[in-house]
Amino acid sequence: MKVKYTSLRTCLEDCMEALDLFLNNHFNESLDKLQPRSKESMYHALIYATVLEMQAMMTFQHEDLVSAGNTMKSAQEVCQRFRKRSGSLASRAAGDELTEEELHAEACYAECLLQRAALTFLQDENMVSFIKGGIKVRNSYLIYKELHSFIRSHSSFKGPNHKHLEGGVAFGIGAFNLTLSLFPPRILKVLEFAGFSGDKEYGLSQLYEGATSHNLRSMLCALLLLCYYTFLCFILGNSHTPSLDSCDRTLALLLELPTSLPLSLLQGAIFLFFAGRVEEIKGNVDEAVALFEDGCKAQQAWKQFHHMCYWELMWCFTFKRHWKMAYFYADLLSQESRWSKVMYVYMKAAYLSMLPEGEARPFGEDEVELFRQVPTFKQKIAGKSPPTEKFAIRKARRYRASNPVRLPVPVLEMMYMWNGFSMISKRPELTEGILETLLEAERTLQAAPDNEYTLDDSCLILLLKGLCLKNQGRMQAAEECFNKVYSSEKKLKFDHYLVPNSLLELGLLYVDTGRREQAIKLLQKAKNNYKEYSMESRTQFRIHAALSKLKADTSDQEEITVL
Known part of the structure; x- marks a missing residue:
C-alpha cells in the first residue's frame, strides 16, 4: 500500500509541475512532461487531456475538438483501470475496501466524463449535443455526488493526498452546480427529469474552496471562476457589474497558486488575458488594451492565445469607435484563426461600412464585396451552423442585390449580441x-x-x-x-x-x-x-x-x- 501512496504522490507532484509550466507559457514543455506517462498514470492521462482540451477550446476547430475528445476518452480508459470493479461507491466503502488510489480514480474518471460532455457542449450553443450526451453527464454527476457524500461522512478516512481528492470533488460539484444553474427552464426540465439540479451560489462556493486549498485542481477552479465572472455573466447574463470584487479576488488566487518554477506568473499569458478582460469589464479600455497586447508578447508557442487577445482588442477599439483599428484585428483573425471565418469577414465588412463613404479603405477592400463573401465561409459543427454565423449570414443577405441597401450600424448590432453595451456602462x-x-x-x-x-x-x-x-x-x-x-x-x-x-x-x-x-x-x-x-x-x-x-x-x- 505504501508503494501506491508514493506512486500517487509522485504523479500528483509531477502533474503540478506540468501545470506550473502551462501557467508560465511553457505549453509544449508541459505536454512533453505529461505525455510519456499518459498511458499508465491516471493523473498524467487526465491533465494531458485537459491541456489539449484547453487548446481545442482556443482553436475551436472541429478536428482539435475531436482529437481532444479522443484523448479524454483514452484518459477515461486509463482511469477505469484504477477503479474498483463492483458496486456503488457507498457500498464499496462500507467495509473500508476502497484504497486512496481507488478514490482518486473515481474523481479522475468523473472528471473525464465531465470534460468529454463539455467538449460536446462547446460544439452546440443550443446544447442539443450536451443533452444527447446525458449518460456521460449523469454518470459523472452521480460519482461526484457519491464522492462528496463519502468525504463528508468519512472525515477520518484521509490519505496522504486527500487535499487533491477534495479539490477534484469541489471542482466537479462546483462546475455542475454553476453550469446547470445557467440553463433556461425548458432545457433544465429535461436535465431535472434525469435527476439534475443546479445551485449557482453553492457551485461558486465549491469552486472558490477548490481554488484556495492549493491542490492539483486549484488552477482549473480559478479559471472556471474567471470564465464565469468575465464571460458567462455577460454573454449569458445581464449583469453590468458581475462581482468585480470576485474577479479581482480570483485573479489574486492565480498569483497565489504554489509554483515550483522561478518564473513570474504575472507574465503568464492566461493571467494577462483575464486581467485584461477584468479591466475591460470595469470600463478601463486603455488598460485592457495594454494587458491584451502584453498577453500577445508573453509567448509565441500557441498562437491561439493571440487570437483570444485579438478578439478582445477588436471589441476594445469598437467601444472607442476606432473602426480602422478594430478592422485591423478582425483582418488578423480572418487570416490566422479558423474559429469562425464567417464572423471575422462579416466584422471586417461591418467596420468598413462604418467609415465615411469617401474615406480610403484599408488594403483597398470593399465592404459590399466582403459582405457578399460571408456566406461562402459557412461551416457546420456537429452538423449545425453556429447561431452567430447564421445571424451574420442572414444580415449579409441584403448585399446580394446589385444595388444593396446598406446595414445602418452592423458593428453596434453585433456589439449588442455580445452584450457590449454593458461593458461601456461605466x-x-x-x-x-x-x-x-x-x-x-x-x-x-x-x-x-x-x-x-x-x-x-x-x-x-x-x-x-x-x-x-x-x-x-x-x-x-x-x-x-x-x-x-x-x-x-x-x-x-x-x-x-x-x-x-x-x-x-x-x-x-x-x-x-x-x-x-x-x-x-x-x-x-x-x-x-x-x-x-x-x-x-x-x-x-x-x-x-x-x-x-x-x-x-x-x-x-x-x-x-x-x-
Whole structure:
C-alpha cells in the first residue's frame, strides 16, 4: 500500500509541475512532461487531456475538438483501470475496501466524463449535443455526488493526498452546480427529469474552496471562476457589474497558486488575458488594451492565445469607435484563426461600412464585396451552423442585390449580441460616443427614401439608443425607445429578434426602477411568446438569468422579513 501512496504522490507532484509550466507559457514543455506517462498514470492521462482540451477550446476547430475528445476518452480508459470493479461507491466503502488510489480514480474518471460532455457542449450553443450526451453527464454527476457524500461522512478516512481528492470533488460539484444553474427552464426540465439540479451560489462556493486549498485542481477552479465572472455573466447574463470584487479576488488566487518554477506568473499569458478582460469589464479600455497586447508578447508557442487577445482588442477599439483599428484585428483573425471565418469577414465588412463613404479603405477592400463573401465561409459543427454565423449570414443577405441597401450600424448590432453595451456602462464618454453614432445613423435613415428594410432598421437603432439612454440614467427616454420597438411588432419584416430583446431590456429597466411585478410579466412574455428568432438561445439565457435573480432577490427579502 505504501508503494501506491508514493506512486500517487509522485504523479500528483509531477502533474503540478506540468501545470506550473502551462501557467508560465511553457505549453509544449508541459505536454512533453505529461505525455510519456499518459498511458499508465491516471493523473498524467487526465491533465494531458485537459491541456489539449484547453487548446481545442482556443482553436475551436472541429478536428482539435475531436482529437481532444479522443484523448479524454483514452484518459477515461486509463482511469477505469484504477477503479474498483463492483458496486456503488457507498457500498464499496462500507467495509473500508476502497484504497486512496481507488478514490482518486473515481474523481479522475468523473472528471473525464465531465470534460468529454463539455467538449460536446462547446460544439452546440443550443446544447442539443450536451443533452444527447446525458449518460456521460449523469454518470459523472452521480460519482461526484457519491464522492462528496463519502468525504463528508468519512472525515477520518484521509490519505496522504486527500487535499487533491477534495479539490477534484469541489471542482466537479462546483462546475455542475454553476453550469446547470445557467440553463433556461425548458432545457433544465429535461436535465431535472434525469435527476439534475443546479445551485449557482453553492457551485461558486465549491469552486472558490477548490481554488484556495492549493491542490492539483486549484488552477482549473480559478479559471472556471474567471470564465464565469468575465464571460458567462455577460454573454449569458445581464449583469453590468458581475462581482468585480470576485474577479479581482480570483485573479489574486492565480498569483497565489504554489509554483515550483522561478518564473513570474504575472507574465503568464492566461493571467494577462483575464486581467485584461477584468479591466475591460470595469470600463478601463486603455488598460485592457495594454494587458491584451502584453498577453500577445508573453509567448509565441500557441498562437491561439493571440487570437483570444485579438478578439478582445477588436471589441476594445469598437467601444472607442476606432473602426480602422478594430478592422485591423478582425483582418488578423480572418487570416490566422479558423474559429469562425464567417464572423471575422462579416466584422471586417461591418467596420468598413462604418467609415465615411469617401474615406480610403484599408488594403483597398470593399465592404459590399466582403459582405457578399460571408456566406461562402459557412461551416457546420456537429452538423449545425453556429447561431452567430447564421445571424451574420442572414444580415449579409441584403448585399446580394446589385444595388444593396446598406446595414445602418452592423458593428453596434453585433456589439449588442455580445452584450457590449454593458461593458461601456461605466464610461460615460464611451456611451456618449456610441449614442452619437446611432443618432447620425438615425438621421441618415430618416433622410433616405423608404424601402422594405426601413422599419426594421429604425427599430434596431431605437433598441440600441435605448441601451445608451439607460446607461446615461435617462430611464424614461430609454423606456420610450423599447416600447416603440415592441409596438412595431406586427410591422417588422426581417429582424423579429428585436421584439423579445426589447421586452427583455424593458424588463431589466423595470427591475432597475423598482417595478418588479411589471418586470416579471414582461420577462415571462419575452420567454414564452416568441420562438425561432435569431440568436434565440442567447436571449433565453439572459431572460432566465434575469428571472432567476428576481426570484433569488425575492427569497432574500422574504428571509429578511421573517427575521
